[in-house]
Amino acid sequence: MKQLVVSLAVLFALALHARADTFHFAIDDFPPFVDRQADGFGIGPRIVTAALASQSHQARYHFVPWPRAYRMAMEGQIDGTFPWTNQGDRHEQFLLSAPVFEHRFSLVFAPGQARPWQDFDDLDGLRFGTVAGYAIAIDFYQWIEQTGQSLEEVNSESLLFRMLAYNRFDVAAFDQLAARAYINALQDDVPLVTDLVIEDRAIETSNTxxxxxxGSERSQRLQAILAAGLAAIRADGTYDAIVSGD
Known part of the structure; x- marks a missing residue:
């Protein structure tokens, strides 16, 4: 009987191993959420890796430019890409996972441009900036478009902060933690970047x-695995430890 129990345990372990999979994700730097220089590639990959590991699966990461990562996921060339907000029409273009973490978007003002305001109309006449392809702070950027404000798109987050530092435009919306990370990364090269003002007030929060x-069975499987894994690491404290930097 003991030998039968052992044999069943071995078979069960082998079955688990047979079902184990490696999922591939296209990502790019967006510190502190994704950072190729950081332990585990930053907060986002650490969360996804831990969630998959809790379900006996592995993650592999491929660093490519964000537009390419987006296209690869849309065309089925990769298992997924993150972190992206669940805004706009993305639910029509992709299968979405359970929330990985939350973004808090605030206004970042160029040196000397910070001012008190109650609603967006109080910002009328300022020059606004954003990163091409971003779908964040939807109400804010809709107001910019509807009221005909000046809006300049740039090709990277680093360029956005450089142009803010040199007053090429006056204000942009950005995730609070990520804004601080970019300022820290650029301050030696662009000292004026330390004069940028990140508001504490969030104009929007959004799940990533x-x-x-x-239309992929593999995507549906990954969606279910991530949902179970994220719930598991929230329950056992792993999630909070990653987010807090432990």
Whole structure:
């Protein structure tokens, strides 16, 4: 009987191993959430890796420019890409995971441009900036478009902060933690970046998710695995430890 129990345990372990999978994700730097220089590639990959590991799966990460990562997921060339907000029409273009973490978006003002304001109309006449392809702070950027404000798109987050530092435009919306990370990274090269003002007030909060190809059984499987894994690491304290930097 003991030998039978051992044999069943071995078979069960082998079955688990047979079902184990490696999922591939396209990502790019967006510190502190994704950072190729950081332990585990930053907060986001550490969360996803831990969630998958809790379900006996592995993650592999491929650093490519964000537009390419987005396209790869849309075209089914990769299992997923993150972190992206779950805003706009993304639910029509991708299968979305359970929330991975939350973004808090605030206004970042160029040197000398910070001012008190109650609603967006109080910002009328300022020059606004954003990163091409971003779908964040939807109400804010809709107001900019609807009221005909000056809006300049740039190709990277680093360039956005450089141009803010040199007063090429006056204000942009950005995640609070990420804004501080970019300022820290750029301050030696662009000392004026330390004069930027990040408001404590959040103009929007948004969950970030993994975008996965539509119409794929593998995507549906990954969606279920991530949901179970994220719930597991929240329950056992792993999630909080990663977010807090432990």
């Amino acid at each position: 998710v993994v975008l996965m190809p539509l």
